[in-house]
Amino acid sequence: MNWMYIKWSMVAECTLRFLLIKSIVNESGSSLPVNGEGGISMNTQQTDRPNLMDQLERIHSHDHVCMISNSYEEELTVLEAFVRIGLRRGERCLCLIDTDNPALLFDEWRRNKIDVDQILNSKDFIIRSYQETCVRNGDFKMDRMMDFLSDAVSDALSLGYVALRMVGILFTRQFDQKKMDHLLLVKHESCLHDFFSVNQCLAICLYRRNYFTPHILHDAIRMHPLVLYRNRLCHNFYHIPPHDLLKPDSIAHEIDSMLTRLYDHACADEALQRQRNEESLRISDARYRDLVEHISDMIWRIDPQGTILYVNPMVEKTFGYKSSELVGRHIQSLLTLESYETAMKGLQQRMRGELGREGILLELTFKISQDRTMIGECRTTPIFDPHGELQEIEGITRDITARKQAEENLRESQRNYSALLSNIPGMAYRCRNDREWTMEFISEGCLQLTGYSVNQLIENREIAFASLICEEDRDRVWSTVQCAVQKNEPYELIYRIVTAHGREKWVWEKGRGIRDADASLLFLEGFINDITDFKRADAEREAFHRLSQRLISVLNVNEICRIVAEESLRLFRHDAFWICLYDASNSKILAGYSEDTFKGMEAPQEVILDWINEFSVMKEPRLINRSEAPQQSEFIPFGEKSRLSRSLMFVPIRWENHVIGDLSVQSYFPNKYKEKDLELLQTFAEQCGSAFYRVQMEENQAWLEEQFLHSQKMEAIGQLAGGVAHDFNNLLTGIIGNLNLAELRAPAEIRRFLGNAKDAADRAAKLIQQLLSFSRKSIVELKPLNLNQVVNEVSRLARQLIDRRIAIEIHTQSELPLVLADASRINSVLMNMCVNARDAIDEILNGQTIPERKGDQFIITLETKSIHTDSIRGDAHGSVQSRDLVVLSVIDNGTGMDAEVQNHIFEPFFSTKEVGKGTGLGLASVYGIVKQHNGWIDTNSEIGVGTAFHIYFPAIKSEMVTCEAIEQTDVLLGGKETILFVDDEEMIRTLGRSILEQYGYTVVLAADGEMALELFQRERDTIDLIILDLSMPQMSGREALQKIRELDPTIKVIVSTGYTDGKQIEPLIKLGITNFITKPYRPVDLACKVRRILDASGIVDDSS
Secondary structure: OOHHHHHHHHHHHHHHHHHHHHHHHHHHOOOOOOOOOOOOOOOOOOOOOOOHHHHHHOOOOOOEEEEEEOOHHHHHHHHHHHHHHHHHHOOEEEEEEOOOOHHHHHHHHHHOOOOHHHHHHOOOEEEEEHHHHOEEOOEEOHHHHHHHHHHHHHHHHHOOOOOEEEEEEOOOOOOOHHHOOHHHHHHHHHHHHHHHHHOOEEEEEEEEOOOOOHHHHHHHHHOOOEEEEOOEEEEOOOOOOHHHHOOOOHHHHHHHHHHHHHHHHHHHHHHHHHHHHHHHHHHHHHHHHHHHHHOOOEEEEEOOOOEEEEEOHHHHHHHOOOHHHHOOOEHHHHEOHHHHHHHHHHHHHHHOOOOOOOOEEEEEEEEOOOOOEEEEEEEEEEEEOOOOOEEEEEEEEEEOHHHHHHHHHHHHHHHHHHHHHOOOOOEEEEEOOOOOOOEEEEOOOHHHHHOOOHHHHEOOOOOOHHHHEOHHHHHHHHHHHHHHHHOOOOEEEEEEEEOOOOOEEEEEEEEEEEEOOOOOEEEEEEEEEEOHHHHHHHHHHHHHHHHHHHHHOOOOHHHHHHHHHHHHHHHHOOOEEEEEEEOOOOOOEEEEEEEEOOOOEEOOHHHHHHHHHHOOOOOOOEEEEOOOOOOOOOOOOOOOOOOOOOEEEEEEEEEOOEEEEEEEEEEOOOOOOOHHHHHHHHHHHHHHHHHHHHHHHHHHHHHHHHHHHHHHHHHHHHHHHHHHHHHHHHHHHHHHHHHHHHHHHOOHHHHHHHHHHHHHHHHHHHHHHHHHHHHOOOOOOOEEEOHHHHHHHHHHHHHHHOOOOEEEEEEOOOOOOOEEEOHHHHHHHHHHHHHHHHHHHHHHHOOOOOOOOOOOOEEEEEEEEEEEHHHOOHHHHOOOOOOEEEEEEEEEOOOOOOHHHHOOOOOOOOOOOOOOOOOOOHHHHHHHHHHHOOOEEEEEEEOOOEEEEEEEEEEOOHHHOOOOOOOOOOOOOOOOOEEEEEOOOHHHHHHHHHHHHHOOOEEEEEOOHHHHHHHHHHHOOOOOEEEEOOOOOOOOHHHHHHHHHHHOOOOEEEEEEOOOOHHHHHHHHHOOOOOEEEOOOOHHHHHHHHHHHHHOOOOOOOOO
16 A cells, blocks of 8 residues: 555545534534544444435435445445335436346345345336446447436436436446546546436445545545435535536636635634624623622722722622612722722822732721721722723622631730740641641740741741651641541641751651631641650661661672661761772772762762772761851762762771771751761661671682682683694694695795695694693793883884774883783784774774764773782782782773673683684683783773773892893704604604704604603714604603603703693703794704704703
8 A cells, every 4th residue: 555545545534524524513503523433334223323314315306426335235225225215206216236247236135135026026126237338348438328328317207207316336346447547537427417417317326435446536525516424415515516627727626616615614614603602702791790799709890090880789788888879989988098098009009000910919998887897808900991001990809807806816815825835845836727837826845846936937937837847758747637637537647857957857746627616627736746866766776677687688798888878868867978898908999889869879989989099098987067068178079069068977887896998978958967876877887897898708708719710710721722732733743844845845836835835834823822822831931021112012013903093092101110021922912902902993983883983082092000919909810929010901992891701701712703703712812821921811891981901910120130132143054963853743753854854964763752762772872962742652751851861961952842831841941951842843943943952052041
């Protein structure tokens, strides 16, 4: 369904509904509610529908009716009634259907219990199909239909019928609607319109809604003068003669016709509305006169000079004069002198325009007789003419003499009552039953209870008593009193008030409503007493019990802070609260919590850290009360920053004899807390101390267990990775070595392919090296190193690899302590971290994660600094040999990581990148290299904010650093020496012999330790150097070396291995073995290493 279909469907529906409403209005003379249901019920007996027969009776000759139906059953009902009326009038009935098989129609009629046989036997009713009357060669022909209708009318009139009554009904879907375009439909209806207007014929054209498009239905409706819809015959407000639509200017004509009808309709509505307004005005005027004549108040009108123009009967009754006697008199004759002057003053102000157009309220004394007066409450309203000039003053006067006398009597009673209650503790009162609890009488005890005097509270002169009631209790107090008043019972309740000094008090109140003889409520009387001490004692006991119960099972420090804040609020009703916990040295914060109860805010953790850096640990309780808000506080403000606290309490949190934290409650009101509040807060804090200490110990224990399990997990993964790397290194040694040898002998056209294979093998070797770095089983060369040099070198290279939209910032500490490190490994660590930071920012720039943050600059920060171990959680990382550390940090503002990802980032093969874009070994190798350097890594990350890696290295002392640089030059020379090459892998042995023999050496091979020991025992005088693997079956390389060194302590040895760890290296060092070559190696590397060791005097340390 497209939008045009929906549009015309809505237009047709709205048109039908308007015609239906218009028809109902025309019949009833007023707007009536119309059933808004979209469908049309087939039950013609419904009482809310018009009588179908009555509606059809209104159709006569020359009428051309369009019926809009929803179903075939509805059409049958109309057809039956339409035919029945025609037969009764002596008209011949013609039914046109869209099928050439009338039996289908008859079967349908029989199912609807219509006597078909009677119809068929009667000549009064004939049935024809559209195919035989309107269709020629498969197309609809208008001329044929007009000929048929002319003949049908002539036949009917010749047979003595009054007229021809015709109805068209769609029974099947054979009628070709696609060919009925707009122009065809208009021509068809135009011909029919002209035909019916001059012939004794009337017709109903049936348009079923589910057969025709909304566009056709809309055209059909507006081209028929009458529309039958929902059993109601409607005069078509939208009717446009079809032949007008065929004119060249049909659109303009249609607009003129629509505007004319709209104008006529508006005029009719205005006339009807004017008639209704006049009737409403007449009724309103009658009601007003009836109200004025019978109201119990006096109503009058005077001119601006004070002459009486009108009085109502109540004025006549009050003063004993007739209306004719009062009208024309001046108001001076009715008022006392004082009241007359008051009234004239108001008139003069009104004349000068000082009072504007607003009414005023006056209290005047009227002279009723020589010895009697009346006090009246007069409310006046000015009446202005169209030019804004004051024309009259209208007023209403109510006799309040009795009320004024009652008020005077009440004041006298209050004076007596006040004297009686002046010495009673607490506060007696009499007040009105309003939301402000307006005090009419109050005893002197109010000053001690509330801090406000009688004059301040009476009649709400400075403050209403309701304002003293705590906001949380006001609705409860009101509802409790109103319930008791309605039941005419005493009320008793307990609630809180805030005194003039800002202190909160608990009060007990008992009272009841006082009524007059007519049972009308006059006021409330009662007594209020201070029960703060009793409530406080109960609250303290309850709070301490509840606090202990809630803290028993809590396992989280932050949850304890929240519970302490909640219970503190119940006890002290503070406006701001904070709590901080410290370590044993009181030098750093372990936990903190702050909130402002005025605005419901909670301070972020970093804000609390700032406070602690500036606020020393509180050793003793401290109370501060200020009468006025200070211009500047000596304490760090928290909570509502726009105002400073005026009442403050600080107490230490202790466990046994140790201060483990601080607790503070504060108020923005002056002098809210006293010494006893401080003592209570200290007791409160001490009860919290044990819970804090217990949870800290449990959290430390859980953290240590977690670290131990993580360490074991990483160790197991490292062992697995190291073993796999060893086997791969053996394979890669054979591959790389043989490729190098083959390249020397291969023709030029083959070398390119061998070079590609060598590159692939080298990349595989680097991947294995990352595994070894993670497992900490690769050999590192530790030398004094300044990390600033590494940062500068890596930053230059990183700028070539990183998008120019990403800035790199360098923050290095001058005179940075040195660390003992392998420069190449640290360089690899830092470059790996920079690449990860770049990838995290690229995800944002490329739109892979969160949308790019407008206006943000993406930055990677490289930072170095030196710190002391007390500045961090040094004990969380095991034993630290040096308390001085150097921190290398890599910080980015990229995508960030959630906690789940952070828990796995250092595991090998874990990656969040797409398949093929990362091995998952980058951070794993970083982790292993850092551990090899006796360091550790801390990670801080947040989704959408960024990530910070902080790597900690032990600093070395200056006396450990030697400034002497040793340069070594490798000279690739062959030799004639004999070398014992030991390895359990045949491929490695064969490769080693080929490489060394190529350089002129004599090579003796051994497949394991036992064979090597046997060969050395037999030929040790001729063997100049031993190259052996450590991991071999039967006798390991280490055992064989130990026995060989026992035979010849001076023999030169190179250890060739796929991986090494501390457990294997330390025994070798004790044996004097310090020369290593790591698999896989190139032939030239092996030859260089052999030559250097052979040329060195004595046993040389050359583990590079």
